[in-house]
Amino acid sequence: MAKKWFVLRVQSNKEDKVKGDLEKRIKMQGIEGLIPQILVPSEKVSEIKGGKKRVAERKMYPGYVMAEIEVDEKGEIPENVWYMIRDVPGAGDLIGGDTRPIAMESSEVERLLKEAERAEEKPKAKIEFHIGDRVRVKEGPFENYEGVVEEVLPTSGCLKLMLTIFGRPTPVELEYWQVEAL
Structure with a gap:
């Protein structure tokens, strides 16, 4: 059978x-x-x-x-x-x-x-962010900066963000738990 x-x-x-x-x-x-x-x-x-x-x-x-x-x-x-x-x-x-x-x-x-x-x-x-989401950095050297998620990297648990630092867009890679949604 x-x-x-x-x-x-x-x-x-x-x-x-x-x-x-x-x-x-x-x-x-x-x-x-x-x-x-x-x-x-x-x-x-x-x-x-x-x-x-x-x-x-x-x-x-x-x-x-x-x-x-x-x-x-x-x-x-x-x-x-x-x-x-x-x-x-x-x-x-x-x-x-x-x-x-x-x-x-x-x-x-x-x-x-x-x-x-x-x-x-x-x-x-468990990354609950998507490309285009607006976020605020809540921990680390870029604390309180706001930016946009450019890329989600689930294997490493990181996000690539575009932050405005000194009036210029700057790409930054942070771990997902270092940011919060706006």
Whole structure:
């Protein structure tokens, strides 16, 4: 029998709880072979709050849980598994057609697994600035200067700004937490 990936719609902010409840039910019913993997894709994001750097986990697809499920010869989920999934508190329905769920495309599954693998790495900076935003420098040698965001560099967590210093536009590169939006 083949295994295919399906998407389960769940209540927002209940993804981890639904995953845990689903794993408990699978274990209790002894059907670990029918649902070998359940994923809640998330990534680590670093942010500065109250002057302190902290790493938070952010869901990549809020309101959704992905599950690998063994299907029958027709490519359908066994009825007992389908009803067990739908009975989990907080779980909605499997995404798909009118009567039966539709499996994810293999290219989507590959992309999803690569994203989940990459999310395990170094946390990304949570930069909420965009090109053209007006900002004020709140820390460093250019404190209280105002400027415009010219470029956002998410890999390094920096912003390239155009500040007016002594009446001349001057390009400056600062870390995202050193500026605030106007």
